[in-house]
Amino acid sequence: MLYQPLADRLRPQNLQEFFGQEEVVGPTSLLKLAIEKDEVPSLIFWGPPGTGKTTLANIIAKATKADFIEISAVDSGLKDLREHLEKADQNSRLNIKTILFVDEIHRWNKTQQDSLLKAVEKGKIILIGATTENPSFEIRGALLSRCRVFVLKSLAKDNIVKILQNALVDERGLKHKNLIISEKEINLIAEMSQGDARTALNILEYASSLNQQITEENIKQALQRANILYDKNGEEHYNIISALHKSMRGSDANAALYWLGRMIRSGEDPLFIARRLIRFASEDVGLANSRALDQAVSAYQACHFIGLQECGVNLAQAAVYMAKCKKSNELYTAYEKVMAEIEKSGALPVPLHLRNAPTKLMKELGYGADYQYSPDFDYAEKQEYLPKDLKGQEFLKNND
DSSP: OOTOOHHTTOOOOOOOGSEEEEEEHTTTOOOHHHHHTTTTOEEEEEEEEEHHHHHHHHHHHHHHOOEEEETTTTTOOOOHHHHHHHHHHHHHHOOOOOEEEEETTTGGGGHHHHHHHHHHTTTSOOEEEEEOOOOOHHHHHHTTTTTTEEEEEOOOOOOOOOHHHHHHHHHHGGGTTTTTTOOHHHHHHHHHTTOHHHHHHHHHHHHTTTSSSSSHHHHHHHHHHHHTTTOSSSHHHHHHHHHHHHHHHHTTHHHHHHHHHHHHHTTOHHHHHHHHHHHIIIIIIIOOTTHHHHHHHHHHHHHHOOOOOHHHHHHHHHHHHHSSSOOOOOOHHHHHHHHHHHHHSSSSOOOOSSOOOOHHEEEEEEEETTTTGGGGGTTOOOOOOOOOOGGTTSSSSOOO
């Protein structure tokens, strides 16, 4: 067992061992009560990495005495799913509950997600999906409507500290090493893990391999080792995203392709990359090339259609296109000015002549009065469209 990663060895086996997420599994929470009554519905756990999504699924499976099937949407397809659904059908005939846990469920396409519907509807499986992405966008509406969504937050520093302290004294953890570590160093690891329990335990485990007495220097070495490779949950994750974004902004297609390749090679979620390209298309290309947004959105759709193994070239096409585009941040700058103005001036009233007047009373109050219908004036009418207090305010450099 000691050859397993520390985070796996210390995975909580019940709610008493589970730290954090009190809003989801606290003493009076709906989910805890459902687990105790063995009435767990189909669920979606949504939250950042290392917050306990997989752990909670395992705890629920043990507590409800169900047949627990765990699969990852990254490396399983429709054929695998159908085999598991057949097993669930057999269990149903034997009056055995089946919990199907699908990690990273957002990576499944429409067909794969739709294949779950019938089994969920008939109660042949209890679906537990885990996702780091907003389920409103990444999970089919028909499937989502049959699940309860629970939001898991990044763990508080105090929770990470408790997890680390437990690792030092637990027989499954590092008790056999008799490590020497101060409260200061434990707090340092907790801070550096940014709410991710798995990251915190990985740092502690590697630091413990360097010396029995864990120092700040040991922790720094552990962090440096973690950042040699691309860590999609750590600091280097953001460094490489930044490098990709800035390479495209600087019109260096060669470098953009390299940083994109680093992300893909390390297993980054292609939908995450595609979303960054969509953002870039409006923020940095903007009005200079309206087709950039089309390219980025198409890349996102391509990732949905064919998945990680094949969609890398689609992302490469979009990234190189962005890098080679003419750039303009006029739209982004104007948008930022607008948001700053709204923050400063608040909810200014809509001018009367621009207001909708669906009722007689509204018309009597002057709603819509004196509005000039643009086509009647060959789009050359002169009327004010901003609130009175912002008259003459220019957000765009060229508002013609």
